[in-house]
Amino acid sequence: MQSGSVQPADEEEEQTRDQGTAAAGLVELGMPPVRRLKIEDFEIGRPLGKGKFGNVYLARLKESHFLVALKVIFKSQIEKEGLEHQLRREIEIQAHLQHPNILRLYNYFHDARRVYLILEYAPRGELYKELQKSNTLDEQHTATIMEELADALTYCHEKKVIHRDIKPENLLLGFRGEVKIADFGWSVHTPSLRRKTMCGTLDYLPPEMIERRTYNETVDLWCIGVLCYELLVGNPPFESHSHNETYRRILKVDIRFPPSIPLGARDLISKLLRYQPLERLPLSQILEHPWVRAHSQRVLPPSVQMNS
Secondary structure, three states, rough: OOOOEEOOOOOOOOOOOOOOOOOOOOOOOOOOOOOOOOHHHHHEEEEEEEEEOOEEEEEEOOOOOOOOEEEEHHHHHHHOOOOHHHHHHHHHHHHHHOOOOEOEEEEEEEOEEEEEEEEEOOOOHHHHEEEEEEEEEEEOHHHHHHHHHHOOOOHHHOOEOOOOOOOHEEEEEEOOOHHHHHHHHOOOOOOOEEEEOOOOOOHHHHHHEEEEEOOOOHHHHHHHHHHHHHHHHHOOOOEEEHHHHHHHHHHHOOOOOOOOOOOHHHHHHHHHOOHHHOOOOHHHHHOOOHHHHHOOOOOHHHHHHOOO
16 A cells, blocks of 8 residues: 555635534543643553654553553644644544544643543554455455444534545454544544545545545545455555556546455445545445445444443
């Protein structure tokens, strides 16, 4: 896969939103709401991952023994790249999302040099690493992920949030192997659900982003179509020897199915990877797609099962 994310072509003015502070009402850590958290409140364990702007560690609150993933971001790096606004937006959006297939952001705090995000710990790690180990996933696992993502993105879109960067690196696996959308760095809350910023990852860019057209939440439908193909085949459908060739293949929707792809999955992917955004299969129909229904083995956490 061609690595790296495509930076915004032109950073547009974000619409102002009154969502309150990101920490509001998030008292799930056994800590009194009035006291500000600090790094000394945690026992820091092994590293879980490294990023461009900092690292993620397994951590435990000393007072409650609650296990979390602590994302440590260096302010100097964020300021150097001019990404303070993007980080603030990521925190605001993720803190307000509560869904079994979305990684929770419980709280955050900062000191002179760093910002700390207190995240849900996903014990089975990155989907990307699992895909690297096995190269491909089977029909059951892929169909399950498709159902989980369709449900999670339905929730996001109802809240006027477009993710814009669904890919294996941004998906974690929970205790039961359930998928968790983990990175909201490129997500956006937009009441009109219409945007123009070019962002995301090259292999997953939809045609309307490449052509700088106004787009909406249907960009996420394209991304999960690309993801479904990559999980079953081992590489993204438009991967090429050069960026320009990848762009050309995306714009032509030049998709080639190997014989190994089951017919049901091929049907689903073909209905998601459509040049015209309005022709893409809606999330509600992904949930009802015969191939997804036949193979998905989604297991919801008990609290969700009891509430359903």
